[in-house]
Amino acid sequence: MNTFESPHVLQIGSLMPVLEKWLRERYVVATLDDAPDPAAFLAEQGARFEGVATSANFGVSAEQIAAMPNLRIISCFGVGVDRIDMEAARARGIAVGYTPDILNDCVADTAFALLLGVARATPEADRYVRAGKWVRSGPNSFHLGRKVSGARLGIVGLGRIGRTIARRALGFEMDIRYHTRHVVVNVPWGYVPSLTDLARWADFLVVITAGGPDTRHLIDAKVLAALGPRGFLINVSRGSVVDEEALVHALAEKKIAGAGLDVFENEPRVPAELLNMDNVVLLPHIASATEETRQSMAQRVIANLDLFFAEGRLISQAP
Ligand code: NAP
Ligand code: 8YV
DSSP: OOTTTSOEEEEOSOOOHHHHHHHHHHSEEEEGGGSSSHHHHHHHHGGGEEEEEEETTTOBOHHHHHTOTTOOEEEEESSOOTTBOHHHHHHHTOEEEOOTTTTHHHHHHHHHHHHHHHHTTHHHHHHHHHTTHHHHHOTTOSOOOOOOTTOEEEEEOOSHHHHHHHHHHHHTTOEEEEEOSSOOTTOSSEEOSOHHHHHHHOSEEEEOOOOSGGGTTOBOHHHHHHHOTTOEEEEOSOGGGBOHHHHHHHHHTTSSSEEEESOOTBTTBOOHHHHTOTTEEEOOSOTTOSHHHHHHHHHHHHHHHHHHHHHSOOSSBOO
């Protein structure tokens, strides 16, 4: 494509190198992060951008959208669009592309990695071996874990990823129930209208709702108290869904058994108290981060942009 004919696309935040390469092969790309003063850059040059390429981490703010009067499409690397000001995009009729379904498997796998990790204390056991404690303390010296197979799994959010998690749980012969705002038809798992009732019932409560204001602190002190001292919390959705202060308190006071967390309220900052707790497993927001899935996500970001600029439509349009 000749650069004189190519639409101008603004890249917000760093993206996978291959995605950055593909973008530059097709479009005239400017990286907002390269500007010494991003706001001044947008005020001066915003009118030239018809497209934005961003990620679930960086999103696009209402102010940034306002500074691009000719913006027609935002293509997001990720399925969670809570950092994109969807209202501002909708008001201007700007299309928002995202990457649903492609990452269901890896996010569900990570939910199980966290669940197994915290229940069987595998990261802690690994540290025990490396520190020479097994040699010093002898056979069967490491504390007992908790059984996952056959346990009760409560899923908060039974969308694309939640259903994939439920299917994984069938292999572990778990008893599965879920909570959402609307009953999901054609699934064999029991609906629990009250989140606290689900937490009270569950051995493992896995959170996989959307982020944003509607789900902010859905998992609060009350839900954690209901989960109880034998219950584990797993969060692979967004840090904002869990009241982190209440979670730290619940863990410190042994009001819940443990937690497996891929996401945090102020990423990449993790509450200092969690760093010294053995009954938590902490991941740096890597649920979708496999070579295979990230490659497919990058392809979808490009496919959404290409199809939009060619035919005015998207493969995956965020609702
Ligand atoms: P989805 O298909 O839209 O499912 C979202 C689910 O959340 C739906 O079942 C929805 O049901 C439920 N939900 C929304 N608001 C709720 C509320 N207030 N109370 C209870 N349930 C609520 O989305 P998905 O593709 O499964 O992805 C889910 C989220 O996972 C994404 O939005 C993203 O934030 C997160 N994610 C994280 C990673 C990671 O790297 N950790 C990777 C991918 C995705 P109702 O509407 O009926 O309530
Ligand atoms: C993102 C995610 O890809 O899809 C989402 O919503 O949170 C992840 O899969 C990751 O945060 C990179 O932006």
